[in-house]
Amino acid sequence: MAELDTSGGGHKKKGPGVKKGKKLSTRVDLTPMVDLGFLLITFFIFTTTMSQPTAMKLFLPDDKVNPEEQNKAKESGVLTIMMGADNHIYYYEGQLKVDASGNNFMSASYNGENSIRDVIMKKKADVRSRATDPENPEKDFVVVIKPGKECTYKNVIDILDEMAINVVKKYALVDISADEAKLVELSDASAKPSTSN
């Protein structure tokens, strides 16, 4: 292997009686070839993409089911999250109340201080503490996600991801109502742009 016949190349065929010339070494130095080989291996290893895209599952509710047959949620266990423009996020617990008797329309952020994760966890702990059924203490906990028309796909995925992170069993992606859309729009206009994670 790796030995080349270097004898006789270029020379005329030696006739009988002609003395053979000194035989040259037939070994080829393969070091540069090995270098090249390993260089290419390194290249291919580094250019191979290791991470494959993953997929998160989403089940949609069936709209055609009669409203009477739909699951009713207890008001005390509902957390509604709304997403607005520029990574703004708002939430309220139970029914929306914005009048003289009180205001439960709050704003949160995707990360950092006052993050939506803390809000979800607090609400979850709250529902657990009031649970009557020890078998299933989170039975009443429902998160309603209402993306506004200005929020991005990333915002929606982030919130759905938040459901997975906080192990929320029941959540629903629902269209925003006109009143809420107006509130979100007004709050968006007055708030500073914030960043998402």
Next chain:
Amino acid sequence: MGRAKLPRKSTNIDMTAMCDVAFLLLSFFILTTKFKPAEAIAVETPSSVASKVAPSKDFVLITITKDGKVFLTLDDEQRKEFIANSLNSTRNLGIDVAAFKKAGFIGAPIAGLKSFLAIPEENRKGDQLPGIPVMDSTNNELVTWLQLVNESYAGAKMDLLLKGDNVSKYPSFRNVITALKKNDILKFQMITNPENAPMGSELWKKSMSGEKQEN
């Protein structure tokens, strides 16, 4: 007084075996590397903690680009042929079935499908194409497409994937969902980049304790 001269050993090592190994590995890596194909539709997907790997064959993919355009990709050529034939017979479009089978994605209104297929494959770029109209609730063509896809699957299990861009606005996503709901497709998967569960969160605790993730 002279010492016996030791015969000088050659310092050359036979590199042949090493060379063989190197090139064997090289050919292995070359053959197993799948280069990321230059994507005709540029999409940057968000990240999620989902750990299930997205299916890579026999899927139906709906892509939403950053300007909210919607494209449909079908994997299976037989199903594409079925769809092209039924489009031709019901709407009398006269589209080229072979070209439709070869097309990597569909990104034009049904009426303009013939001219879309006339564009050479390498010139079909997501940002220059109109996409499938979904914005208008009265003319959501994705409903028609998905109906055809449903027919072509004829009850077989379908992997429906949704790939959206980070900055695409929610309304186009909602219109896609509406189209899915209209076709009774209530289960789909969204393609994301993998991400670890944040430290200290409930999911993180679960995965630390060895519980298997559901999604």
